[in-house]
Amino acid sequence: MPLFKTEAVILQSRKFSETSKILVAFTREKGRMSVLVKGGRKGTKGFAGGLETLNRVEMQIYHKGGRELQNFKSSDLVDGYAELRKDLKRTYTALSLAEVAVRGTETEDPHADLYRALVETLEVLDRTGENPWSVRWNGLLRFCRELGFGMALQECRQCGSKTGPVKGFDLERGGFLCGDCKLEKPHQMPMPGESWGVLRFLDTCRPEAAARMAVHADAGRRIEALFNAYFRYHLPGLRGFDSWKMLPQLYWE
């Protein structure tokens, strides 16, 4: 059977039997992949190391096309992101992005840019505990672009005005609406003016610059609610992400 060697981030790990587990890995070359890892008999050898959720690894997989579950051969740890794991906010931020990669992509649907965005975001979360929400939104802006519903934030989506004030956000068109335009459709939600500048900056900056973007708690909650509504609107089958629910409380209470 062909051996597939790839770098990957472990998105999920669950027990399959007493001696085996199933990993959901996001591979750099082939996107999301489920991998069966067989351990030794109970109490003897155990599992290969380095396979915890959020770890970045070099992995060898016995790969057979058209199969939902692949077989694990071996792995080497590239980065375990030990610093971000010491901080609940950063850990949940990282898990919230992992959940998008698990549930927002298909099996073996390559997303090299999403992989790069995920790894770069994990690296910044590991380096600094500053403004993890801004780092998350920067990652999500890259994710939604890669998943085909990127936001367009440079001007009012209705009239094209490039100057504020901002009144709301149009989920369908993926951008802001200015004060001169009407907010009347169910997919249009009011948004505070501050959010426009924040998201415009985060949409184009590097993840390390995103960590320097401070946001007031009130605006933060509104932006967080916007991302929830936006991903639910564009990925309606998913009805939101479980790991996102506790973020506002964790960030701002």
Ligand SMILES: [Zn+2]
């Ligand atoms: Zn307008």
